[in-house]
Amino acid sequence: MSPIRFLAALSAALLTLLSLPARADLKVVTTVPDLAALTRAVGGEHVDVVSLSLSTQDPHFVDARPNLALALNRADMLVAVGLELEVGWLPTLQQGARNPRILSGAPGYLEVFQFVRLLEVPAGTVDRSQGDVHSGGNPHFLYDPRAALAVARGITERLATLEPQHAESFRANLAKFSEELEKARTGWEQRLAGLKDTPVLAYHRTTAYLSNWLGFQTLAYLEPKPGIPPNPAHVARVLGLGRQKKVKLVLQEEYYPDNMSRLVAGKIPASLVTLAGGTDFRAGQTYLQRMEELVKRLEQGLKKARGS
Amino acid sequence: MVDIPSWDVRFEEFPVSSSSAGRLAGLAAVITTSLSLPSAAHEPPPEPNAPEEAMSAEELKELEEALGQDASEEPKNGTSPAPQPFSLPTSVDFHGLELSFILDAALAAFTAEKPLQAGAHDPRVSGFNFQQLELAIGTAVDPYFRFAGNIVFSQFGVEVEEAYATTTSLPANLQLRAGQFLTRFGRLNNTHPHAWDFADQPFTHGRIFGGENNRGLGLELSWLTPLPWFVEVLGSVTDASGEATSRSFFGSEAGRLASPFDFQFTGAVKQFFPLSDDLSLLWGLSAATGPNPTGYRNRTDVWGTDVYLKYRPLQGTGFTFVSFQGELFYRRRQVPENLLSDLSGYAQVVWRFDQRWAAGARYEFGTPALGLDGRLAEDPLDPEWNALRQRVSANLSFWPTEFSRVRLQAATDAAGWKEQPDYSVFLAMEVVMGAHGAHAF
Numbered sequence: 001m002s003p004i005r006f007l008a009a010l011s012a013a014l015l016t017l018l019s020l021p022a023r024a025d026l027k028v029v030t031t032v033p034d035l036a037a038l039t040r041a042v043g044g045e046h047v048d049v050v051s052l053s054l055s056t057q058d059p060h061f062v063d064a065r066p067n068l069a070l071a072l073n074r075a076d077m078l079v080a081v082g083l084e085l086e087v088g089w090l091p092t093l094q095q096g097a098r099n100p101r102i103l104s105g106a107p108g109y110l111e112v113f114q115f116v117r118l119l120e121v122p123a124g125t126v127d128r129s130q131g132d133v134h135s136g137g138n139p140h141f142l143y144d145p146r147a148a149l150a151v152a153r154g155i156t157e158r159l160a161t162l163e164p165q166h167a168e169s170f171r172a173n174l175a176k177f178s179e180e181l182e183k184a185r186t187g188w189e190q191r192l193a194g195l196k197d198t199p200v201l202a203y204h205r206t207t208a209y210l211s212n213w214l215g216f217q218t219l220a221y222l223e224p225k226p227g228i229p230p231n232p233a234h235v236a237r238v239l240g241l242g243r244q245k246k247v248k249l250v251l252q253e254e255y256y257p258d259n260m261s262r263l264v265a266g267k268i269p270a271s272l273v274t275l276a277g278g279t280d281f282r283a284g285q286t287y288l289q290r291m292e293e294l295v296k297r298l299e300q301g302l303k304k305a306r307g308s
Numbered sequence: 309m310v311d312i313p314s315w316d317v318r319f320e321e322f323p324v325s326s327s328s329a330g331r332l333a334g335l336a337a338v339i340t341t342s343l344s345l346p347s348a349a350h351e352p353p354p355e356p357n358a359p360e361e362a363m364s365a366e367e368l369k370e371l372e373e374a375l376g377q378d379a380s381e382e383p384k385n386g387t388s389p390a391p392q393p394f395s396l397p398t399s400v401d402f403h404g405l406e407l408s409f410i411l412d413a414a415l416a417a418f419t420a421e422k423p424l425q426a427g428a429h430d431p432r433v434s435g436f437n438f439q440q441l442e443l444a445i446g447t448a449v450d451p452y453f454r455f456a457g458n459i460v461f462s463q464f465g466v467e468v469e470e471a472y473a474t475t476t477s478l479p480a481n482l483q484l485r486a487g488q489f490l491t492r493f494g495r496l497n498n499t500h501p502h503a504w505d506f507a508d509q510p511f512t513h514g515r516i517f518g519g520e521n522n523r524g525l526g527l528e529l530s531w532l533t534p535l536p537w538f539v540e541v542l543g544s545v546t547d548a549s550g551e552a553t554s555r556s557f558f559g560s561e562a563g564r565l566a567s568p569f570d571f572q573f574t575g576a577v578k579q580f581f582p583l584s585d586d587l588s589l590l591w592g593l594s595a596a597t598g599p600n601p602t603g604y605r606n607r608t609d610v611w612g613t614d615v616y617l618k619y620r621p622l623q624g625t626g627f628t629f630v631s632f633q634g635e636l637f638y639r640r641r642q643v644p645e646n647l648l649s650d651l652s653g654y655a656q657v658v659w660r661f662d663q664r665w666a667a668g669a670r671y672e673f674g675t676p677a678l679g680l681d682g683r684l685a686e687d688p689l690d691p692e693w694n695a696l697r698q699r700v701s702a703n704l705s706f707w708p709t710e711f712s713r714v715r716l717q718a719a720t721d722a723a724g725w726k727e728q729p730d731y732s733v734f735l736a737m738e739v740v741m742g743a744h745g746a747h748a749f
Contacts, residue, residue: 054585056623063620064749065588066538066580073481073532084744088710092746095454098532100477104404104448128711128741227709229663255626257663 026163029075029102031086032059033281034142034290035112035151039079041177041287042156046166050075052093055278055290058255059085060132060227064092072097075108077162079155082111083118083139107161113139115154116147119208131225142278144209145185145291149178184288188295189214194302199245201238201270203230203252203261210251214298219245222252222260230260242268248305249298253277273301405447408742410502412439420730424697424721426514428552429460429501431734438463439736442500444745452477458500469500469520481532490523491544491574492530493594494635495614497521503747505633506701507717507736510654510672512637515690516610518552518559522596524572538580548572548598555689556608556639557598569605572598580749590616590749602688606642618749627663632656641677648677648685664708670701676724695724713738 025048030036036051043049050071053062059081072078072093080086094103101108118137126135141147156174160167196215200207203222211218220241224234241247242264250265250272252258258274265272275297279290416431423432431437445457458470472487490498497513498521513521524546533539548557548571557572565571576594583589594612599605613636620629634655641648656670674697679685687693703717715736722729 054622056626058626061626063588063618064747065582066540066578066590066749067582070532070538087744087746089746092748095474095476096748098478098481098483100451103476128709132709255624 026077026159027075028077028079028159029071030079031062031081031090032142033278034148034287035079035081035155036281037279037285037287037290038148038152039155039159040281042152042170042173043159044169044173046163046169047159049281051281052090054282055276055280056254057277058253059277060088062086062089064089064096066096069093069096072102073099075099075102077108077110077158078102079110079112081139081142082113083134083136085134085139107158110155110158112151112154113137113141115150116141117150119212120205131223132227134226138205138208140206141209143206143275143294144213145181145188146213147209148287148291149181152177180288184291188291191295191299192302194306195298198249198302199242199247200249200251201242201247201264202250203256206253207251216249218251219247222250222264229257235260235264239264239267242270249273249301251275271301271304273297406445406743406745408444408740408745410440410442410444410500410738410740412442412501412736412738413437414439414507414734414736416732416734418730418732420721420726420732423730423732424511424723425508426511426519427509428514428519430508430519431732431736440501442469442502444500444743446743446745448476449473470523481534483530483532485528485530485544486526488523488525489528489544489546490521491546491572491596492528492542492576492578493517493522493574493596493610494576494592494612494637495590495616495633496635499748502738502740502745505631505656505658505666505668505705506670506703507715507734508701510635510670511674511697511699512635512652512654512672515652515674515693516556516637516639518550518555520550520552522572522574523553524548524550526571528574538578540578541576542578543573543575545571545573554598556600556610556641558601559689561601569607570599572596586619586621588616588618588620588749590614600641600643602641602643606644608639608641610640611638612636627660629658629660631658633658643685643688646679646685648679648687650677650687651675664706666705666707668701668703668705670699672699672701673697692725693723697721697723697725711740 025046026043028039028043028047028049030039030049030051032053033051033055036049039047040049052068052071053059075097078094080090100106103109113136118141121137122133122135126133142151152174156170159170163170192214198216199219200211200216201220201222202218205221205226207218220238222230222235222238224231247268247270250261250268250270252261252272253275255277258272261272275294276290279285279287412429414431414437416434416437418434425432429439431439441461443457443459443461445455445459447455449455452475453473454476455473456470457468457472460467460469468488470487470489472485472489475482475484478484492498496504496509497517509521526544526546528542528544530540530542533541548554549559549561551560554572558570574594574596576592578590578592581589581591592614594614596610598608600608614634616631616633618629618631620626632655634653636653637651639650639652652672652674654670654672656668658666658668660666674693676694676696677685677687684694699719699721701717701719703715705713705715707713715734715738717734717736719732720729721732
């Protein structure tokens, strides 16, 4: 068979496949797994949720693998953090997906930063000599359950716009989620009351919202500037500061190298707390379970620091 | 003087006043009825009264009149809403207009008097080399098109490498590109130096297509198939002239478009297999055909295949990866009383072993052109190429941040027609300013 004929036959076969409008649920794709967990919580049975990245991945640096574009091609809604967190990879996927429903500006595209009271919004002008500063504000707000609730509310409203027939169900789910989360939050706050005003160090500027919620003081970061890996001179300064201020905890995400944090924590001494980068959504974890785990790790770290 | 709309006008468009919202709604209604785009099936249901049903003539007339009234009110309206302050996400991201400048320069040393560097942006002479200053532009034109452009400044000139519009809302997973663009033959052809793992391009591209890679003015249609894995099929028609862009086709002998067969036709199938979370495989098949100037209806065909295999563990620190990339080109040219064929290819391995560091190695080869009888034939494009040429390069790259890069590269180039191999060393530098470009896989 000539290649052209083969191609024609293949195209014909594919075109018949094309005409299958399988449309049971609203297909939602999120950039990070925390957003997937929140969408699942409020969307319930009416949404089919996929996250483009895993909790073990640094959301700044995700590979734009073409299978992700395929997921977006079939999506009805795309939920992103925004604030240029995903700028290095999401636009490529959006443009390659051939799906006008999820392009920026379409009703199916939602950036959730708009629902959150943002922290670390640079006051003056920002340029890249300051490192990888997010000029719109710090995008790592999903560590704060209060911000997560606001985001869940925003997602609910958008879902209700896209699927008005299920709006009641979405709002009921939100009410339930809100109640559970608020209850759990009170418990978490009690367990971590000891963190208040505790001096800590962190690797990257991901702790702003966590510290705003729990009241600890982030004195310095191991990265000399956001996105710039630690160098000896800077780490020595941070170590000195850590000792002087009697730092109890060193915080960092799983997806950052931990040699330096380990070293610094050992020398201060303080306890190193490694935080999961997000919800392990693919394994079925919920946002509440993810936060429970995070609180537990902080609690253990604090206990260890007290004990020593 | 050319009348360029000032930014102020655009500011005023930003806060949508109620009257302009009404105008927009009217316009939208007219457009929906007149175009009735087939994508309506995908549209979310927020507008309960979207005018799906045909409008009566009176209603249409009413609409037109309303539109006419709005239009006549415009000048008065245009001045009334005070420009409201809004925050720009970055200094360069102006209403989604993304601009970035990329500078590539190198210090090079060659043992050869006349190095065989084939790429137009390669380091080509001993001493300092200005490789390029590239201005990349990207923006949404309107709800139907996106624009992308690559304007390249060399030391003494400006060149429009790419300037094309891509559709954003064609139905059935189709996408159309029109303008001047690099064809999507293989993996490397439609990329710019910023995306390369080496300081120069493999000589395969310079030999087959020209120093600028294969590009032209034309049209491209691509289709993302509904198969469960990623399969993209595309075809393009481009002009076949240009010494540095289509040298195996018309090359510099331009301007003889006698029939549609004087265009270059390119087709490709690209497939992606996520073998696991960590392992990705991209595989492409490409073919191009076009006229060559050696005689009436003489043609050149190029077939190619490309493979990109990347291992990047998603557990632990996600910076490190190992990738393998290879492309093979088989070229056949009709020349007077003969049919020339040759094979070229390259294979490279890159190992990013740290957030900031990567090492790479590359092997390239190109056979001489053989005639129908299987013997060495005279190559009208590269008369000296009468033996196998091989080149091996190795490099080490350092990224202070993702916006800057320093690269040390060494190569040995064994061209069979030269008595001894040539050696070269480059120290290349790249800086990227402006919008944060997103990277293709």
